[in-house]
Amino acid sequence: MRVLVTGATGFVGGRLVPALLDAGHDVTVLVRDASRYDAPPEVRVVEGDLLEPGSFESALDVDAAYYLVHSMRSGADFEERDRQAARSFADAASEHGVERVVYLGGLGEERDRLSEHLRSRREVENILGEGEYALTTLRAAILIGAGSASFDMIKQLASRLPVMVTPRWVETKCQPIFVDDAIAYLVGVLDVPETAGETYEIGGPDVLTYREILIRVGRQRGRAPTIVPVPILSPKLSSLWIGLVTDVPAPVARPLIEGLKNPVVVRDHRIESLVDVDLTPFDEAIRKALQAEATTREGRGGAAVAGDEGETPTADGGTVSEPTVRPLDR
Numbered sequence: 001m002r003v004l005v006t007g008a009t010g011f012v013g014g015r016l017v018p019a020l021l022d023a024g025h026d027v028t029v030l031v032r033d034a035s036r037y038d039a040p041p042e043v044r045v046v047e048g049d050l051l052e053p054g055s056f057e058s059a060l061d062v063d064a065a066y067y068l069v070h071s072m073r074s075g076a077d078f079e080e081r082d083r084q085a086a087r088s089f090a091d092a093a094s095e096h097g098v099e100r101v102v103y104l105g106g107l108g109e110e111r112d113r114l115s116e117h118l119r120s121r122r123e124v125e126n127i128l129g130e131g132e133y134a135l136t137t138l139r140a141a142i143l144i145g146a147g148s149a150s151f152d153m154i155k156q157l158a159s160r161l162p163v164m165v166t167p168r169w170v171e172t173k174c175q176p177i178f179v180d181d182a183i184a185y186l187v188g189v190l191d192v193p194e195t196a197g198e199t200y201e202i203g204g205p206d207v208l209t210y211r212e213i214l215i216r217v218g219r220q221r222g223r224a225p226t227i228v229p230v231p232i233l234s235p236k237l238s239s240l241w242i243g244l245v246t247d248v249p250a251p252v253a254r255p256l257i258e259g260l261k262n263p264v265v266v267r268d269h270r271i272e273s274l275v276d277v278d279l280t281p282f283d284e285a286i287r288k289a290l291q292a293e294a295t296t297r298e299g300r301g302g303a304a305v306a307g308d309e310g311e312t313p314t315a316d317g318g319t320v321s322e323p324t325v326r327p328l329d330r
Contacts, residue, residue, distance in 0.1 A: 067103045152247070
């Protein structure tokens, strides 16, 4: 199948491209700057920007496309940028006869008053659903893997502070999924025709509170923190605090923190009977992510792992770049 991947330089897209190649698909990627993307030799690279209609249409000579972009770091107007990019893509993909689009969105029940970040992801899903193609949506919580901003934030909090004063969100339930398992679902839906036009929820085998996640990540790094929840820490104060004690910038941390108030647990398990994925237990996923991160650091001579194109890894699905639309990073 001829497949387009948007957001190919991000945390998710960077893993999806080789997986699609391994599955025998012909892959095209859409990037803003081809000179900064180390493409596998079999991949067709097209330059363009979803915020500039007319700049990316040559990439749409495909049967299916993955939408993996997000603009969380662009400031207060990130929702409008996401809205514009989704509409631009949906219109162009419809006009060029793309048959299927696959979107990775976020878990969360709308009745739980979704955070701005999760609400924007749901709005993008709705806009993409207006296109003249069959949209398959996979909704996920935190993706566990080296380069995920959500995981990076949790990892640093769990290992840097022996005692942690936190908001009440530490008791919120979450169902994280190992990034390789999410990739297996993303690739797998293309081979199952009945997934076209459907929405599914994906998650790992473990449902945990954020307190349990922090403790278990800290334990694997040799220091399980003592956690003291308090009711008075606002999302703004929490994001500033995280900006001080981790490498995650406050503009990125705030939407992530606000999203932690929403339970993100799989309630619809239909995908498990359609796409066979051997789900990775949480502790094993953490071990693999930490091992991959250490290997990457060694390969770069001990340097910190940085995002592509000046991007900062973030938490909902790639990396965040400056004020254009960026690859998704969960």
